[in-house]
Amino acid sequence: MATKHLLAVGAMSAVAALLLAGCSAGGTGGDDDEIGGEITVLTNRTDLIDTLFADYGAEFEKKYPGTTVKFEGVTNYDQDVTTRLAGGSAGDVLALPNGLTEGQIKEFFEPLGATDELAEKYRFASEYAYDGETYAISVGGVASGMVVNKRVWADAGITEPPTTPEDFLAGLQAIKASDPEVVPYYTNYKDGWPVTFFDNERAIMGDPDILEAWPEDPALWEEGKYAYIADGLLYDIVHDGLSEEDPLTTNWEQSKPDLAEGKIASMLLGSWAVPQMKAAAEDIGADPDDIAFWPFPYQTDGTFHSKIAGDRVSAISSNSSNKATAKAWLEWFIEDSGFAASQGAIPVPKDGAMPKEIEDFAATGVELVELNAAGENAGKEAEIYNIAEIDGTIYRQQLIDVARGAADGDWDSFTAELNKRWGAAQADVMG
Numbered sequence: 327m328a329t330k331h332l333l334a335v336g337a338m339s340a341v342a343a344l345l346l347a348g349c350s351a352g353g354t355g356g357d358d359d360e361i362g363g364e365i366t367v368l369t370n371r372t373d374l375i376d377t378l379f380a381d382y383g384a385e386f387e388k389k390y391p392g393t394t395v396k397f398e399g400v401t402n403y404d405q406d407v408t409t410r411l412a413g414g415s416a417g418d419v420l421a422l423p424n425g426l427t428e429g430q431i432k433e434f435f436e437p438l439g440a441t442d443e444l445a446e447k448y449r450f451a452s453e454y455a456y457d458g459e460t461y462a463i464s465v466g467g468v469a470s471g472m473v474v475n476k477r478v479w480a481d482a483g484i485t486e487p488p489t490t491p492e493d494f495l496a497g498l499q500a501i502k503a504s505d506p507e508v509v510p511y512y513t514n515y516k517d518g519w520p521v522t523f524f525d526n527e528r529a530i531m532g533d534p535d536i537l538e539a540w541p542e543d544p545a546l547w548e549e550g551k552y553a554y555i556a557d558g559l560l561y562d563i564v565h566d567g568l569s570e571e572d573p574l575t576t577n578w579e580q581s582k583p584d585l586a587e588g589k590i591a592s593m594l595l596g597s598w599a600v601p602q603m604k605a606a607a608e609d610i611g612a613d614p615d616d617i618a619f620w621p622f623p624y625q626t627d628g629t630f631h632s633k634i635a636g637d638r639v640s641a642i643s644s645n646s647s648n649k650a651t652a653k654a655w656l657e658w659f660i661e662d663s664g665f666a667a668s669q670g671a672i673p674v675p676k677d678g679a680m681p682k683e684i685e686d687f688a689a690t691g692v693e694l695v696e697l698n699a700a701g702e703n704a705g706k707e708a709e710i711y712n713i714a715e716i717d718g719t720i721y722r723q724q725l726i727d728v729a730r731g732a733a734d735g736d737w738d739s740f741t742a743e744l745n746k747r748w749g750a751a752q753a754d755v756m757g
Contacts, residue, residue, distance in 0.1 A: 361654045364394040365646070366417035368407060372399030382663050386655060389662075393651055411643075418646040419655055421638045422454070422462050435461045435641040436649060438656075448674050450636035452699050464636025465660065466671025468596040469619070469687060469694060470526045471632050473603055476618040478508055478591040487620035487630070487690050491559045494623035498568040501591050511563045512581055512590045513726060515573030521722040523594045524556045529633035529695040532626035537697055541706040541756060544749045547741035554741070555624060557725060561737050564729035573726055582606040586617060594622070598637065600683045601670045619683060621692040630692035634672055706755050714751035716744065 375397045383395035404423040410416040411434045437459035444451040454462040482500040498510035514520035528536045546553040584590045586607035604614035621630035642652045670683035727733035728740050
């Protein structure tokens with residue numbers, strides 16, 4: 327799944343006063359007060375170290391004479407960087423490896439400023455906030471939706487995003503009838519993580535507080551509720567024969583040129599995938615303009631809604647001996663480098679210009695929604711899922727197996743079991 331991340335290096339947007347005010351324990355006196363000297367930036371984007379990142383480093387060093395930015399690529403990023411954090415050797419600026427606890431984040435990283443102040447100017451400031459302080463923030467944001475080959479859809483007579491699951495299914499049927507060689511919807515079952523995007527569209531209900539309400543619901547898979555709508559669409563797609571013939575042989579990397587060429591019509595992903603699909607089109611001589619991003623096929627009060635959230639988040643090591651330069655790098659990267667725009671990402675500054683991919687997406691009539699973090703119920707959703715032994719990847723793969731007839735059961739029996747397990751765990755956690 328690593329190919330999806332915009333950038334696994336540090337990058338946040340903040341004015342200098344807010345950034346420099348974020349210094350805390352772990353500093354080294356004068357080094358925290360002066361911009362100069364060398365910093366090391368860890369990244370999983372090993373493909374960009376000698377090209378784009380080298381250019382960025384040179385630009386930053388020109389703006390701040392006497393500074394040096396070194397990039398270190400880490401292939402097995404999450405595992406290796408977690409180990410290095412524990413050993414105190416994780417550079418100066420880096421992305422948070424996945425799986426860190428709140429306590430580890432507070433231990434290993436510098437607070438970047440007061441969350442309420444940062445949130446006035448920046449998106450996603452509350453995603454890694456503890457006790458009123460933000461410890462990490464994304465380089466750029468992504469929207470949730472459907473990556474489509476709009477030429478294939480147009481050939482089947484559909485030129486506008488479907489507004490209901492039923493219309494979407496009818497569109498997939500029309501694609502199958504128009505060209506039986508095209509896969510109307512590709513699940514990417516084998517890689518697993520793409521099926522979790524059916525959990526990533528909760529904003530379609532138009533409720534920015536849905537994360538707080540989620541653990542309070544004793545039965546998620548009931549008609550009219552989000553899980554019923556989203557997972558129901560996945561089930562119907564597969565059950566109706568509108569996905570790949572053999573999900574056990576799907577291939578994420580191959581799916582990109584296949585969608586670009588028109589062999590695949592649709593995949594539910596994030597907006598980060600659009601530049602990747604367009605690049606794949608260029609590589610094979612297809613038309614990048616065939617790639618479009620549509621909202622999830624559901625409207626609340628006549629409006630599409632799409633969740634926007636930060637991608638891989640970035641931070642400053644509490645062991646950095648050069649925090650002032652690290653903070654200056656973070657500020658410059660987000661404000662001046664143009665990297666987020668080059669990746670089709672939503673800018674962190676609220677007054678930043680949206681990239682063309684997001685502007686085109688907004689032109690479909692979708693409302694972009696940043697979900698509020700859970701308050702009193704923070705952490706309880708994950709606890710319920712864990713106790714219920716409901717894994718977002720595994721249960722959706724099982725759902726696909728039931729839908730295609732490779733496992734016993736049907737929609738009603740499968741969701742009844744999910745509700746039973748969730749309900750028991752929910753009662754245990756929520757009381």
